[in-house]
Amino acid sequence: MVITFQSNVTPEQLHAVEARLRDLGFQVVRAPTSGAIVLAAVGDGALPPVEEVRVMPGVADAVPIPEPFKLASRTFRHETSVLRIGDVEIGGTSIVLMAGPCTIESEEQMVRTAAAVRAAGARVLRGGAFKPRTSPYSFQGLGEEGLKLIRRVADQNGLLVISEIMDKSQIGLMERYVDILQVGARNMQNFSLLRELGKTQKAVLVKRGLSATVDEWLMSAEYVISGGNDRVIVCERGIRAYETYTRNTLDLNAVAVAKSLSHLPVIVDPSHAAGVRDKVVPLARAAIAAGADGLLVEVHYDPERAICDGQQSLFPEQFASLAEQLRQIAGAVDRRL
Numbered sequence: 001m002v003i004t005f006q007s008n009v010t011p012e013q014l015h016a017v018e019a020r021l022r023d024l025g026f027q028v029v030r031a032p033t034s035g036a037i038v039l040a041a042v043g044d045g046a047l048p049p050v051e052e053v054r055v056m057p058g059v060a061d062a063v064p065i066p067e068p069f070k071l072a073s074r075t076f077r078h079e080t081s082v083l084r085i086g087d088v089e090i091g092g093t094s095i096v097l098m099a100g101p102c103t104i105e106s107e108e109q110m111v112r113t114a115a116a117v118r119a120a121g122a123r124v125l126r127g128g129a130f131k132p133r134t135s136p137y138s139f140q141g142l143g144e145e146g147l148k149l150i151r152r153v154a155d156q157n158g159l160l161v162i163s164e165i166m167d168k169s170q171i172g173l174m175e176r177y178v179d180i181l182q183v184g185a186r187n188m189q190n191f192s193l194l195r196e197l198g199k200t201q202k203a204v205l206v207k208r209g210l211s212a213t214v215d216e217w218l219m220s221a222e223y224v225i226s227g228g229n230d231r232v233i234v235c236e237r238g239i240r241a242y243e244t245y246t247r248n249t250l251d252l253n254a255v256a257v258a259k260s261l262s263h264l265p266v267i268v269d270p271s272h273a274a275g276v277r278d279k280v281v282p283l284a285r286a287a288i289a290a291g292a293d294g295l296l297v298e299v300h301y302d303p304e305r306a307i308c309d310g311q312q313s314l315f316p317e318q319f320a321s322l323a324e325q326l327r328q329i330a331g332a333v334d335r336r337l
């Protein structure tokens with residue numbers, strides 16, 4: 001249930017409503033809005049009928065939240081959430097480009113790739129230090145050494161850092177180096193990880209699982225928010241379908257659906273969706289046209305020699321030309337780059 005209060009509500013009236021809901025066993029969360037005070041009551045019990053809450057002193061309105069993802073829903077928060085990290089806004093008018101290699105490999109790789117993506121207009125540097133590889137024999141990432149490297153190179157270029165967290169035991173370590181903690185597709189339903197991420201104040205980007213429905217995806221975001229951290233971004237990265245020309249199938253329906261159901265910023269990763277370099281650019285263009293708030297793109301200064309996902313990594317020139325095209329597309333959908 002979402003409860004909107006009258007502008008002249010007294011602290012005692014507010015407290016009385018909160019106390020009634022808490023007595024019934026509900027978690028009460030205040031929406032981070034600047035206007036009227038808005039509360040959500042969430043929990044698995046039976047809520048009091050909205051009619052009962054509506055007539056409590058100080059209450060302007062009470063409506064049920066039909067979606068299962070209560071705090072991630074637009075019913076709870078009408079305006080799109082704008083996440084501010086340093087001077088970067090995610091979910092605002094400007095679309096945000098996050099770019100870099102699949103995995104952190106070396107100083108030269110990070111220095112050259114970061115400078116190239118920065119020059120093209122990226123604001124966030126990506127690179128995995130812990131990699132969820134399908135084979136246990138594949139390169140698993142540089143770990144803390146990689147995190148130190150990406151942080152240093154990002155700082156030298158005025159970029160933020162996004163990197164994947166695979167396990168809750170890594171939270172303390174990763175918080176020291178990373179601005180956005182990425183939950184990978186394979187970990188989207190690692191509920192103990194999601195719960196722990198609810199206790200951090202870092203931004204969390206939740207990728208959609210390989211075969212997750214939009215409800216399941218947004219419920220994963222809900223885990224983090226209900227745990228106390230509302231700095232959540234969701235990312236569509238392609239789902240598993242029967243087509244074999246591409247690694248996955250980019251589900252732009254999900255972008256449109258998530259944007260209408262949820263206030264969370266929605267990012268698209270066209271690289272893991274396409275899996276092949278020459279398809280990444282058209283998918284990236286389409287994602288921005290469809291209303292995505294930004295992109296997470298794999299770029300490598302020498303993709304032919306990349307340790308991981310080189311076949312889907314853009315050359316720096318391709319990324320620069322994509323960014324130019326996105327400037328025009330963004331303008332056509334009332335956004336900027």
Ligand code: PEP
Pocket residue numbers: 102128132183184185186207237269272
């Ligand atoms: C990645 O971003 O490098 C990655 C492993 O992505 P996903 O979890 O979407 O497969």
Ligand code: MN
Pocket residue numbers: 102103272298308309
């Ligand atoms: Mn990758």
